[in-house]
Amino acid sequence: MTTIATTDVLTERGAELRAEGEVNERLGKLSEKSVEIMRQSGVMKLLAPPEYGGTRAHPAEFAEMVMKMASLDGSAGWVAGVVGVHPWELELMSPRLQEEIWGLDNETWVSSPYAPMGVATPVDGGYKFTGHWQFSTGTDHADWVILGAFLADRSGEKIMPPRFLHVVVPRSDYTIVDDSWDVVGLKGTGSKDVIINDVFVPEYRVVDQTDLFSGKVARDAGKTEPIHRLPFYSIFPQGLTAAVVGIAEGALQAHLDYQSSRVQINGFKSVEDPYTMYAVSEAAGEIRASRVSLLDNINRLYDTVAAGKEISMEQRAVGRRTQIQAAWRATAAIDTILARSGGNGLRMNNPIQRFWRDAHMGTAHAIHVPGPSYHAAVLTELGLEPPVNLAAAV
Template sequence: MQQPTSQTAEDLTHEDFIQQAHSLVPLLREKARESEMARRPLDEVMDAVRATDLFSMMVPKRYGGHEADMDTFFEVSLILSRADASMGWLIGFYIEHAFWFCHFPQSVQDEIFGDADHILAPAALNPGGGMAREVEGGYRLSGQWAWGTGILHATWVMAGCLMKKEDGSINPMFFLLPREDVEAVDTWHIAGMCGTGSWDFKIDDKFVPEGRARPFLDLVSLSTGIMDRYDAPIYKTPMMVLLTFAAAAPCLGAAQAALAAYQDQIKAKMKTAGLELDHAKLALVAEAALTLEAAELMMRDVLRDVMEQRNKATIETRSKWAARISHAVFLCRDAVAKIGTSAGASGNFLDNPIQRSVRDINAASCHVVFNREARYCDFGQLLFDQPIKNFLV
């Protein structure tokens, strides 16, 4: 098997990261079922990813990172997700969460990145199950957070919740805690994306210094000073847009993997049983291929637009981006559903890659950034020249 590769050069190119992603594909594909059954990322796979430079893609160069841009991030996520959507999701979230840490004060970044060129951290928002309160010098945080993607190999944790001020007002905030302040809770019994190991995590009255807290809306609006600290284009990208692409790439990758597996299944039956291609299967494969081509073109069109406009994009533009990406994701899900139905009885075996793609995309497409009704409603508002009120774009 080809071994994953790593380079130590200060300036890695787009092609370097693509090559590193491809070097991981055989291992991810081989271990996908084992990881799914274990309901967590395997240590062997995580060690292989650490041996590359992928985790430091969005880390600032001053900390040994590479400040890679959106197009590189999307390509890497897509390559990995075709091999295993769960690992593509996990690795992608680890990569872009480093971008989130760049919103915090320089002194905090110095502490967090330290001598390491990357950090591994989940970022979970829990407005209902967690609460922070102001105390002298910072905050005290308690609660249990769901969807802790990355908690099992984390070095730091980002926890979002409501913070109640002394005047009674409540604001959504993000807090940074070292991994040892957090307890992982195994709640991850789920139909799809099992290999992400997105366990809950629990925090019991832990102190968070003032510098390790940031208002959520400041992160969303890029009003944290990040663009003053760093010149690279990636740090001018709206946070929610980056998050949406991190979640969308695994959906497209899973769908493309399902189509490839279905074509392989048909070819195998033709070879072993001497079957001929029937018109129904030809039509379905063609429809699925065209649907996924349309979804990918839509995602890439938005990607180009994002890289041109960055922080200058209006909320109306960002709402249209969100609607288009969501629509593309549901095109992927619809195509996979048809492939899964046409795969026959063998397509129901849990170790069939097509079945895993069905499970994974059904789970991944439920992420809040793809809320179909909300995204379509926002876009509908635009079509009638109505103001957009949703800030999660």
């Protein structure tokens, strides 16, 4: 389902993007060439509003795009999967905010994270905002950021039970901590820390997380398109999981390229080793199954809302389980592949090991923690309502 423009770009420049993988890792952020190719591909505009050059595409199309990009370079795919989803949320927010972000340059990127690592204290006309966030993916190439926050009362004390906000802030109001991204995988994503100290944020740049997750924000904005009737936890994790699956596809291709001419220490060609070929073929099937299940899941959810129906708690919970399982299944398949790559598969100039590290970093993301979502899914299948702490994960 990928667009013609993106297919053409990644066909023509895919080898360049693949070659930048090692460069991105060394830089600790995406190279300028990687960003250029990503912008040219249009991946960041797939879920953006048409008023600002977007296509408001089907989320399955977006997932396929992210998978393709991640199969070339895991970090580029991960940034696309994270940053590329943010226009979906921003289209639900104030038109004034959208104009500020995209009015002069509709290529502007907006990073995150959503974790509530800051505090927003109400003041006249908005909020006083302070915090320190980790994991701001792609932040070096973004001019705005969406940040999670605890809501405080006017005295600065956090409201209990907690209420969470998403707060949108321009680059001039936050500091990027340059030496804060030293990790084992997805090194090229540049997912650095950002810091804000007592910045004023006008009210129109803030949205209540509960209202966003419940669909109230979309309804209040008059957004009736199927994609805006999808729950937040159906659409946002999609990009991250697609990146992990794409990384697995990249690992598989790198392994096949390597094995095609590899001679093992016993003098036999790898392609003549039935045990290795069996294991790798089984891993390939698992990666394929991860792709199919992920796309089938989002297609089913999209078709439900497109038909004018509401997505049930069971559909949401089972959908989250499907996403998480796809990421873990694909990553386990890479483990199988790496174990059949021999010592040379672990050399730093062999991309197999980089895909392996990237995938494991991807499954470490909070969105891929299986416990709460799996628990919620099986409770709904038993006809039970999951408790609040589990329902919050779906």
